[in-house]
Amino acid sequence: TSFPRVPCAEAFDVIEEAIVYRHCVPPWVWKLQRWLHVGWEGKTVKAEECLNAFLEERIRVKMVEKQAKESSLNDDGDDNYDLLMKLIVETERLMGAACYSSKGEKFVRETVVSLMVAGRDTIAVALSWFFWLVTTNPGVEEKILEELLCTIGESGEEQGIFSSIEELNKMVYLHGAISETLRLYPSVPNEPKQSMEADVLPSGHAVGKNTRILVSIYSMGRMEEVWGKDWMEFKPERWISERTKCTIHVPSYKFAAFLAGPRSCPGRKIAFMQLKNIASCVLRRYKIVVVDDHPVLPLPSIMMFMKYGLKVRVLSRKPENK
Numbered sequence: 001t002s003f004p005r006v007p008c009a010e011a012f013d014v015i016e017e018a019i020v021y022r023h024c025v026p027p028w029v030w031k032l033q034r035w036l037h038v039g040w041e042g043k044t045v046k047a048e049e050c051l052n053a054f055l056e057e058r059i060r061v062k063m064v065e066k067q068a069k070e071s072s073l074n075d076d077g078d079d080n081y082d083l084l085m086k087l088i089v090e091t092e093r094l095m096g097a098a099c100y101s102s103k104g105e106k107f108v109r110e111t112v113v114s115l116m117v118a119g120r121d122t123i124a125v126a127l128s129w130f131f132w133l134v135t136t137n138p139g140v141e142e143k144i145l146e147e148l149l150c151t152i153g154e155s156g157e158e159q160g161i162f163s164s165i166e167e168l169n170k171m172v173y174l175h176g177a178i179s180e181t182l183r184l185y186p187s188v189p190n191e192p193k194q195s196m197e198a199d200v201l202p203s204g205h206a207v208g209k210n211t212r213i214l215v216s217i218y219s220m221g222r223m224e225e226v227w228g229k230d231w232m233e234f235k236p237e238r239w240i241s242e243r244t245k246c247t248i249h250v251p252s253y254k255f256a257a258f259l260a261g262p263r264s265c266p267g268r269k270i271a272f273m274q275l276k277n278i279a280s281c282v283l284r285r286y287k288i289v290v291v292d293d294h295p296v297l298p299l300p301s302i303m304m305f306m307k308y309g310l311k312v313r314v315l316s317r318k319p320e321n322k
């Protein structure tokens with residue numbers, strides 16, 4: 001069986017590929033293609049129209065919801081909004097209602113696209129690599145399940161797993177397994193940067209003005225001098241202090257999956273929350289078995305996609321309850 005088609009998700013894939021494409025051809029080529037609506041750029045223009053129409057509709061629905069909430073006689077001042085509602089409210093507050101109607105909607109739509117680019121495939125690819133690593137290291141899977149049982153007990157299943165951030169924070173071993181996944185298979189494997197001025201790197205290498213540098217986050221996670229002789233091993237224990245049994249703080253210049261410095265990922269905490277929640281919901285209910293002889297290889301791209309996806313069998317852990 002195959003999954004249902006989701007046109008806006010397909011449009012999103014085309015737009016993401018355009019980012020890679022534009023790095024591979026001279027700018028005049030893709031700009032001309034875009035102007036003529038041909039080639040990959042022709043597809044991208046259509047994909048943008050599809051995605052924009054989807055987002056405009058979602059924003060319109062949210063605006064109606066917001067107005068209904070504001071005019072409701074029972075408005076109790078509850079500001080427990082979802083992210084999109086919050087974004088609309090804040091944009092309106094900062095721009096003023098008049099300016100919002102001309103520029104605000106575009107701003108909200110573009111912000112949503114940025115968050116989707118930043119937070120969609122990064123999480124999806126991290127989960128693929130996580131499930132592959134965990135299910136091919138059964139000892140790790142057992143320890144995660146044990147930790148889950150200690151943290152939320154049997155009843156957690158009905159309650160939707162974690163009931164608080166405190167509970168989530170207790171999942172130290174799972175945190176280690178996710179960090180270890182991102183060390184070996186960072187969702188963003190390479191970071192291209194360009195120098196604005198000539199400089200000298202801490203290593204002593206001179207860098208000229210306007211020079212392109214490719215930081216390989218993938219290689220940094222696999223350097224013996226940084227991670228030790230066992231760098232190839234998938235070891236969640238690496239992230240846990242033997243003395244305190246708590247998560248060890250690893251500086252972002254060593255573990256660079258979320259990059260370091262002022263432009264590092266602001267979604268890091270949300271990412272860990274999502275990854276921990278999804279990983280434990282799935283592992284608790286299902287045993288994932290990777291199909292024999294399925295080749296698991298990274299695809300050279302802006303994201304650490306699996307070249308052939310991850311083919312698995314999903315077995316219920318509690319067949320008697322089904």
Ligand code: HEM
Nearest residue numbers: 118119122123126187188257258259263265266267270271
């Ligand atoms: C496993 C998950 C994630 C990883 C590995 C990751 C990694 C990164 C990296 C390496 C960057 C720097 C990109 C660059 O400068 O070229 C970045 C930027 C960013 N990330 Fe994440 N990210 C993840 C999830 C998320 C999520 C869930 C969100 C938000 C919901 C998010 C929001 C952002 C934003 C807004 C930026 C741009 C920051 C800026 O340019 O100043 N990320 N992320």
